Amino acid sequence: MEHTNAQPPEHTTTERPLLRRPVEGRMLAGVAAGAAEYLGADVTLVRILLVALVLFGGAGIPLYVAAWLLVPEEGAEHAIADDLLRHAHLS
Numbered sequence: 001m002e003h004t005n006a007q008p009p010e011h012t013t014t015e016r017p018l019l020r021r022p023v024e025g026r027m028l029a030g031v032a033a034g035a036a037e038y039l040g041a042d043v044t045l046v047r048i049l050l051v052a053l054v055l056f057g058g059a060g061i062p063l064y065v066a067a068w069l070l071v072p073e074e075g076a077e078h079a080i081a082d083d084l085l086r087h088a089h090l091s
Contacts, residue, residue: 020074021067029068 019038021030032050036043053060069081078086 019071021071022074029064030073031064031067031071034071034074035067 017037019034021034022037023030025043026033027047032046033043035041036046039046050060050064053063069084070079072079072082
């Protein structure tokens with residue numbers, strides 16, 4: 001019987017990137033580019049989906065604005081909504 005020093009396969013945890021709006025590669029606020037990176041999808045497909053949501057029912061506009069307000073920009077600690085709420089609370 002042959003003895004080998006075979007190691008069990010290492011578990012590699014593929015961590016999903018944080019949902020952020022990138023500074024580079026964006027057309028407007030970076031929502032589609034950030035979503036595409038997070039989902040591992042092509043940014044063009046995400047943009048087409050958003051446009052389709054705008055054209056068929058208009059859901060794309062509030063969805064885009066909500067993501068712009070709630071998803072932090074790359075390198076930022078807080079989303080725009082956090083800053084707005086913080087300023088409103090202090091006033």
